[in-house]
Every structure is written in structure tokens, then in C-alpha cells.
Amino acid sequence: MIENKTLSSRVFNILNNIIMGILAFSCIYPLWYALSLSLSDKSAANSGLVTIYPIGFTLNSYKEIMGDWKFFNSFWISIQRTVLGTGVTMLVLIMMAYPLAKSKKDYKPRNILMWIVLFCMLFSGGTIPWYITMQKYGLIDNIWGLVLGGSLPVFNLIVMMNFFRNISSDLEEAAVVDGANPWRILFQIIVPVSIPVLATIVLFTSVYHWNEFFQGLVLTTGETNYPLQTYIKQLVVNIQTTNLTKDQIENLSKLSNKSLDAAKVFIAMIPMLIVYPFLQKYFVTGIMLGAVKE
């Protein structure tokens, strides 16, 4: 910004660079730490020798995972959930956002429908009534429970609706003259010009489904139905240490295999790392779209 060559200014610049470096390091450290642990020898990992780099480098943990069908089963459930969840959500949102983007003149029930949708975003029956409903629908230990259980993501609907609304109506009028019906207008005109906002919502929806934890926790009872996040949760046994001696703590931690757990955690992060560059590209627009001022 302002060129200022005084001593205090230079000191500030150096300090500022260091602070930013430390913050950035802290944000990448968990990833790095999990990777280092997973590549370390089991005993080194368990006794806490690993801090920055792997100690006693070995690929044993990854070899061990290869034979762990439960892990891959959970991984597969999460993949299915993410693909189905994102697909269903996008299709439903696109079809719903289009009529809601119309004015009351063009679609009479528009305003009342919008108020109902908004009410559902702001108010909920709470966890327990929701759980009992899911039980009645038979959606416990069922992939569709995970796909549909979170109900309609209203916030994304509003973002999409606001975007559709700002598309020039000239495009649509030309199509109407050509005799196109609303379905053709939506899928052949509106959708193609909305790719950036749709891509943003696709990314955010898939991140949501991949990371979602609560529904996985509540809606799955058997180990074979756990999505990945629930699977990871049950690995991390929080040892209660109030009544234990130091030796007992150490013995307990020998039973666990931190290196193997870290390898699983690291693999669970990989899909996020793959989409991260795309997220980077889109999420600034995404946040801004969420904060539209009219």
C-alpha cells in the first residue's frame, strides 16, 4: 500500500510476514501431521515421537488398510451418499428455483409458497421429532435416509432463485415466441447460462454430504451401514484418564494404532483435497451470491 521506509514500518512488515506464515502453517499442519503419523512406525506414532516428519518411515499402515473391508465399505457409502445427494438436490433445486424466480403476476401462488419455504428454513421441529419421523419412514440404516434426511437446502434454493431472477428476460421471451414450453426454457436456456452458480452449489452440496456427521451418527446403527465420518468417529476412543496411572495410560495407548488411524483420516481427506482447487475457484462467488444486496 503506502511506501514507508521508516524503521518501525520495516519491523512491522517483517513481523507481519512471520505472523501470516505461522497462521498458514497452522492451517496446513493437521494435514501434514496426519500424513506424517500415517507414514511412521507404529511404536513411534503411539509414543508421540512424531511431530513434523515421519519417524521410522513405513507404508505398513497403508498396506494394512488395503485388507480392511469395513473402511472401504464406509468410504463407498459416503461416495454413494455424496453422488446421490448432490444429484437429487441439484435436480430438485433447479426445478423449484425457476418458478419461484417468477413474479406473482406470472405464477400466482409464488409468494405464499416462498413464505412456507422460508418458514421451513428458520424453524424446525428439533432433533427428536425429526428422528422419530425418520424411524417411521423406515429410513434408519438406509442410504436414502442420508440422502434425503437433511431436507431441502433452502439457502441454496434462495441463492439459485436470486440468480435466475437476474437473468435477462429477453432470452426467455424470444424462446416463448418460438413456442418453447417452460421445461425447455428452463433446461435449454436458463440452466446453460447459470453454469457458474450451479457449479458453486454442486461443490458446496457435495462437500456438505461428504462432511455431514450428525445424520450419519443418528441414522445408522450397524457398523456395515456407517458412512465414513461415523466410521472415523468410532476409531477415536477418548480414553478417560482421571483414575489411571501414567503406566496405565501408556499401556492403553499401546493398544491403539495411531499410525493406522491417521492413515484412514488422511485417506478421508483426499476427496476434499481433490475438489479444493475447484472450491477455491468458486467459493468466493458462492459467498458473494449468498450475500446479494438488491
Added chain:
Amino acid sequence: MKSKFMNQVHYTLMILPGFVWLILFSIVPMVGIVMAFQDYNPGLGYWQSEWIGLENFKYLFSMSDAWQVMKNTIIIATSKMILNLIVPLTFAILLNEIKSVKYKKVVQTIVYLPHFLSWVILASIIINIFGYNGVVNTVAGVFGAEPRVWMQESSIFRQLVIGTDVWKEFGYNAVIYLAALTGINPNLYEAAAIDGAGRWKSIWHITIPGLIPTIVLLGVLGLGSVLNAGFDQVFNLYNKIVYSTGDILDTWVYRMGLIDLQFSLATTAGLLKSGVSFILIIISYVTAYKVANYRVF
């Protein structure tokens, strides 16, 4: 005219799937709120269970746990709300002062990362780092400190929850400030420099005033989450030993309802939460509209 009528039919067909979804998974569950006014028995269902008026509410308010949980929730949620406003702001201003464009970009790219990782993943790593054999104890050991299991100290659990949340979100929350910073007219800085203003003066008199609308808007919108202390985070970090300071409304409702199967009481607590949050969000939206002309739709 006929085509206009047909359009209404098409529009309704388009809306239908979404609306059915909303009805089945948002509106139907609301019927279950009746449990808050019943002594609910799963065998009898909503319509045959005994109605007991406000007994559940009375009982809930007589529990000492309830008040402690309420206190924890509000302390954790409000601290998060305030710090998640201030820390990203400070970070954005400092990052904006970095001269090297490349370095700025690298830092920016990395700090978003934790936002996109789930609390399950992060908690498993954080518990390790703050555990008995963890990095924190190794570093503290250099200075002669006794090793401890940090996540099991009720005196610092809340601070750890607040701190790790601010750490997870500061990069992401800074995005909106960084965008607002690009909207400040660079001529203002030049004019200030000609007038002899130093770095602090121009931050104080140009940068911060330029960000005020954003800060106010985010602050007002945050009001709705006063009872949201973050289930995923607390649930994955806490343990029995720290219930006294770390148990929050959502985790309490979860245990009461789905572990101890006290459906009625848990529904009542959940309803109180939804009700209060609903009112707060309405207030915050109305205020945001009045103050910043912000509209949701």
C-alpha cells in the same frame, strides 16, 4: 390465455418434488412437537400418549443441568460469534498489508483449508495434538511443564472449543472482508499518503470505516446463532470429564433423547431452542434490512 394457464400447471409440476421433500422432512416432523406437551410413550404414539400440559417445561427448568448447559451454550456461542467477527477482520487487514502478491496468494489459499474439513477429521487430529503424547505436551515439556490431557481439563475445555473453532473458520470468514477491501477506492489511500498519513492512520481512517457496513451486517446476522454452539465440534471433542463446562444444548438433547430415550424432555429442550432461535433470526433479519438494506430474497 390458455398458454398462460398451462404455464401455471407446468410451474406447479416443477415445484412439486421440492415441496414434497420439504413437507415430508421438514413439516411432518414438526407434528412431533406435541411430544413436548405429553408424557410420550413410543408404544402409544402421538395421539394416545398422555397430555400433561406444561409439566415438561416445569421439570426442565427445575433441573440444575439445564441451567449449566444453557450457560455453557451461550458462553461458547457468543464468544465464537464475537471472535469470528474480530479475528478474521484483523487477519484480512494484516494480509492486505502484505506486499508480495505471491506470498499473499499462498497464505490465502492455505488458510481456507480447515473450513472444508469435517470436525470428525479435525477433532481426531486435535485430540492427538493435545493428548498425553501429543505435540503440545512435547513442546510444553521443553519448558518443564508436566504433561496433561488437555481435552480432559474442564477449566480450559471451553477455551479450547472456542479457540479451535476460530482457528478453523478465520480464513473462510476473512473472504468476505477481503472482498470488501477490494471495493475501497485506492485514491483514498493516495490522498491520505499525500497528506502525510502513515500506515496506522490510513488503516484506522480508511480501511476500517470502509469495512464497517460489512462488520455490522455480519454481526447482526450472527445474532440468530446465539444458541448454536456447534454440535459436531463439541460432540467430537468432549468427554464425560468436561461435561460441567463443555456440555451444550445440542449434545444434551442428543444424549437425553437418543441415548436415555427421554423423548418428551428432549423434545421440550429442542423446542425451546428452535423457538428462541426463530425469534432471534427474525429480529436479526429485520434489523439487517433496516440497518444495511440487506434482503434474503
